[in-house]
Amino acid sequence: MYLDIHTHLTHADFAGDVEPVIERARAAGLGAIVVNGLEPVSNRQVLELAARHDIVRPALGIYPIDAVCDLLPADFALQVARFDVDEELAFIEAEAAAGRLTAIGECGLDGYWVGEETFAAQERVFERLVDIAMRHRLPAIIHTRKREVRAAEILRHLGARQVDFHCYGGKVKNALKWAAEDGWWFSVPANARRSEAFTKMLRELPAEKVLTETDAPYLAPAPGERSEPAAVVGTVAWLAELRGWDVDEAREQVWRNFAALLRPEG
Numbered sequence: 001m002y003l004d005i006h007t008h009l010t011h012a013d014f015a016g017d018v019e020p021v022i023e024r025a026r027a028a029g030l031g032a033i034v035v036n037g038l039e040p041v042s043n044r045q046v047l048e049l050a051a052r053h054d055i056v057r058p059a060l061g062i063y064p065i066d067a068v069c070d071l072l073p074a075d076f077a078l079q080v081a082r083f084d085v086d087e088e089l090a091f092i093e094a095e096a097a098a099g100r101l102t103a104i105g106e107c108g109l110d111g112y113w114v115g116e117e118t119f120a121a122q123e124r125v126f127e128r129l130v131d132i133a134m135r136h137r138l139p140a141i142i143h144t145r146k147r148e149v150r151a152a153e154i155l156r157h158l159g160a161r162q163v164d165f166h167c168y169g170g171k172v173k174n175a176l177k178w179a180a181e182d183g184w185w186f187s188v189p190a191n192a193r194r195s196e197a198f199t200k201m202l203r204e205l206p207a208e209k210v211l212t213e214t215d216a217p218y219l220a221p222a223p224g225e226r227s228e229p230a231a232v233v234g235t236v237a238w239l240a241e242l243r244g245w246d247v248d249e250a251r252e253q254v255w256r257n258f259a260a261l262l263r264p265e266g
């Protein structure tokens, strides 16, 4: 079966037609769509969507920018609602403890939209989320932008093993090293064919560390279009082409990798 490990079906772009989007994913052969939350509103929408559809697996998290909502200037470029971050961490922990989650995500560090004055607060929330993931034996789905190396330091320090870097944008050399040495997974989005870095990752990562995602509605195969979970089919075709595998072999490899991320041995 095909996998989309990171998508945002709670995004406003899917408000009118999330049901047909999920149906198309099912028809395309997907076995799991891991919908990731960002803050209180989307986290609850993720749970509602998962309750209605078996194929939808819930991941709850706090996006690194939302994690510092009370530190953002009034004229900040993005729309970020204020909320009580510690209350939301407690909510996520309770859902994890109740066995309702497939993963914690998204979570991570961002140095693109926000500056150094937010880093300590971001790292506190990131560490709390990774700790929740580890104590409940759940994967952590990681967002990093310009803070990849620091995120890796923190994950290594905490001893996190069930880790998926989503849409990794740092040095590919580091991704290959971390996959081999730390055993972490990397999920590649559906725009891989037009991205040199994602193509290199599909070609060179250890085969058992490659996962597929969409980050839909973002990063579609064609620029400017709305992506959706069914688009992972194209990424698997590209993986197969790059490695000289059958499509079936590539699809099953990614699915096995997902199973291993959920339940690593040892």
Ligand SMILES: [Zn+2]
Residues within 6 Å of the ligand: 006, 008, 036, 106, 215
């Ligand atoms: Zn995302």
